[in-house]
Amino acid sequence: MQTMYSWFRRHPMVADAAWAALLFLLCALVIAVNWDNGQLAFALMVSTVVLCSMLVIRRSRPDLAVWVGIGTGLVQVACGSRVNVADFALLLLAYTAAAFAHVWTSRAALIAGLAAGPLAWLRFYGAHASPNPPPGRPDNHVWIDVIMSVVFSTPFLLCWVLGRLTRIRRAYYVQLEDRAARLERERDAQAKIAVAAERARIARELHDVVAHNVSVMIVQADGASFVMDSSPEQARQALATIAGTGRQALEEMRRLLGLLRSADSGGEYLPQPGVEQLPDLLDQVRNAGLPVVFEVEGEPRELPRGVELTAYRIVQEALTNARKHGGPRAAARVRIRFDDRGVDVLIEDDGRGATAQLARDGGQDGFGHGLIGMRERVGMVGGTLNVGPGSNGGFRIDARLPLKPTRGKRPEPAPVPPPESAPEPAATPDPALAPHLPRA
Template sequence: MHRLNAWFRRHPMVVDSAWALLLASFALLSTGNQSGWREQASYVLAGLVGGMMVWRRQHPNATTVAAVVLGLGQLAGHVNPGVESIGYLVFAYTGAAYGAVWTSRLALVAGLAAGPLTLARFHEVGAATQGAPQVIFFSVLMSTPFVLCWAWGRLTRVRRAYLTELEDRAARLERERGAQAKIAVAAERARIARELHDVVAHNVSVMIVQADGAAYVLDNSPQQAKEALGTIASTGRQALVEMRRLLGVLRTTDTAEEYVPQPGVAELPELLDQVRTAGLPVDFDSAGDPQELPRGVELTVYRIVQEALTNVRKHGGPDVRARVAVDFRDRELEVLIEDDGRGSTDDQLVVGGSDGPGHGLIGMRERVGMVSGSLDIGPRPGGGFRIRAVLPLKTIK
C-alpha cells in the first residue's frame, strides 16, 4: 500500500484522469433534463470540465481561469447546473493550492460570487425564496462549498511550503554538519601536529645534544659518556610515553587504556631539570598564588616553555643561560622566557635553523590564540631573546 501511494504521488495525472473520467461519465449520463442547444452545450461543458481536470496541476492558472469563464458562460447561456458543476469546486481548490497569487484571489472571488449569481440567474430557485434574509441565506449556502474548497487549497499550499522548508532546512543542516565535521577534523589534525612538533623537537634536540657530548668525551671520560647515554635513554622513553598518549586519541576501539595526563605547570620543574641535564642552565621564578587552571591553559604554558627552551639550545650559542618566570595574577597569567645568548630572528626560529623546517613560533601563536591570550616575541634589551605570553584567566574559566 505504501508503494502504491508513493507511485500515485509521483504520477498525479493518473489520479486526476481517473476522477475526471468518473465525473465526465456521470455528467454525460445526467444531461437529459434539457433540450435543444442547451443539451448539446451540457455535453460540451461536461467534456471540457473533465479535460481541464486532467491538466489542472500542470497548468493551474490556465485551468482555473478557463473554469471561471465556463461558469460565467453557463450562467449567461442559462444552462442548468449538473454533475459537471462539482468540477468547479475542484478548480477552486486548484487555484488556491497550486496557482499564482492572482489565481488564488480569482478563485476566492469566483467562489464568493457563485452563490449570488446562480441564485439570481436561475429564477426558479429565487422564486422559492421570499425576502432579503432568505436570499442572503441561500446565497451564502451555495457559496460555502466553494469557499471551503478554496480554504482547503490554501491549507494544502501552506503545508507544502512548510514541508519544503523543512526539507531545505534538513539539507542545509546536513551541509553545515559536514562542514563542521571537516573543520573539527582540520582542528584536530592541527592540534596533533602541534603536539607532535613539541614532543619531537624538544626531546630529539636533547638527545642530539647528549649524543654529541657523549661522542666528544667517550675516549677521555667514559663516565660522562655513560651519563649522557643514560640521559638519552630516559629522554627517549619520555618522548615515547608522550607520543603514545598523543596517538592514543586516534584509536577508536582501544578506549579502555589509560594514558598519561597531559603535562602542565606542575611539571615545569621536571622539564627544567631535563634541560639543565642537557647542558642549558635555566633559572626558574614563580610569583603570585598558584591556582588551578584549565587543562588547555596548563598544556599551553608547558608547551610554550618547552618550545622556547628548545629554541634557546638551538640558536642561543655557547655559554647561554635562560630564565623562566611564571607570574599568577588576579586576571591573567604571565609566562616569560628569556636568554642572554646571541638570539635569532623570528624567521630563523620558524625555519628551525640547520635542523630543517619547523613551526615553533607558529605553534606558540596558535596555542595562545586558542585561549584568547597575547604573545610577544623579539630580541631582549641588552642581548638575547625573549618570549612573553599573557593568558587571561577570567575569560577562560
C-alpha cells in the first residue's frame, strides 16, 4: 500500500485521472437515468466531460482548469441546468485555485465560490425559482434565502481555505529546505575558514619555534667549532646549550603536532608560553650572543592567554631578527609596560645589518614571514603594531595589546637588568666567546 501511495505521489496526474474517471462513471449512471429527456441528458454529458477533463489537468494547468470550471458553472446557472454529480468537481477546482493557481485566479475562485451558493439557491430552489410557490409558504422568505445561500457557499469556502493552507504549508517546507541548504553552505564555508585559520596559526607557531631555536643552535654550533681547539670547555658548554635548545624546540614541536591530532585521541601537551617565560627566552638569547636589556613598567597584571602568547611570540621573533640581521655587535632592549587599558611591548636594537635596511624601507614584509606573522597575531587580539627605525639607528617594534578587565594580579616577573656599561650575554661562560660568535 505504501508503495502504491508513493507512486501516485510521484505521478499526480495519474491520480487526478483516476478520480476523474470515477466521477465520470457516477455521472454516467445519472445520465442513463435521465436518458428519456434528451436535452437534459445532453447538458449533463457536456458539463460532465468538461469538468472531468479539468480535473485531469488541474495540476499541470491550474489557471486554465479553474477559469473553465467557473465558466461552466455560470453557463449552468444561465441555462437553468440543475446541479448534477459532476459539479463536485467545482469543489476540487476551488481547492486547486487556492493551492496551485496564481494569486488573481485564487481570488477569482474565492469570489466565485462565495457567489455560487446564492446563485444556485435563488436560481433553482428559492422563492423566485418557481412562478407558483406551494401553498403555505411563508411570505417572509428572505432569511431562508440568506441561510441556504450561506449553506450552499460553505463547501466552496472550506475547499478554498484547505487549498490555501496547503499552499502555505508547501511554501513553509520550501523555506525550510532552502534554509537548511543555506545553513549547510554556511557551515561548510565556516569549516573551511576555520581550517584555514587553524593552518595559519599552526604555521605561525612553527615559524616562530623553528626560526628562533634553530638560529640559536646554529650560532652555538658555529661558536663551538670556532673555539673547539683553543677552548674545549667553552665548546662543551656551547654544545650543552645546543642540546637544551634542541630539547625545548622538540617539546614545542610536540605540542604543535598535538594540535593536529583528534580531540578524543588523548594526551597532554605543554602549555603555550606566556610573559612568565620571557626571562628564560632572554637567557637563551643572551647565550646565543645578543645582549638584551629587559624592563617592566607599571603593575603587572593577568593577561588573556591569547595576549600572552602574542606578546611572547613578538618578543621571540623580534630578537631572532635582531640576532640574525643586527650585526656582530648589536644589542637589544625589551620593555613591557602595563597600564589600565592594555600592555605595550617594545623591542629595539642598535644593529646595522638587514634589520636597519628593513627599517629604512618602512617596515615592509619582504624579508620573510616574521613581520607578517606579527601583524596577524596582533590583529587577532585587536591590537596595533608599529615597526620602523629605532632611536639608536637600528630597528624598533612597538605592539599595543588590549587587556580584559582586571581579574587578579600576577606576580611581577623578575627583571633581568644587564650591566650598566655594555650588555653582555648573561649565561655565556666566557665573555670573550660572544664577539667571535657568528650571526645566524
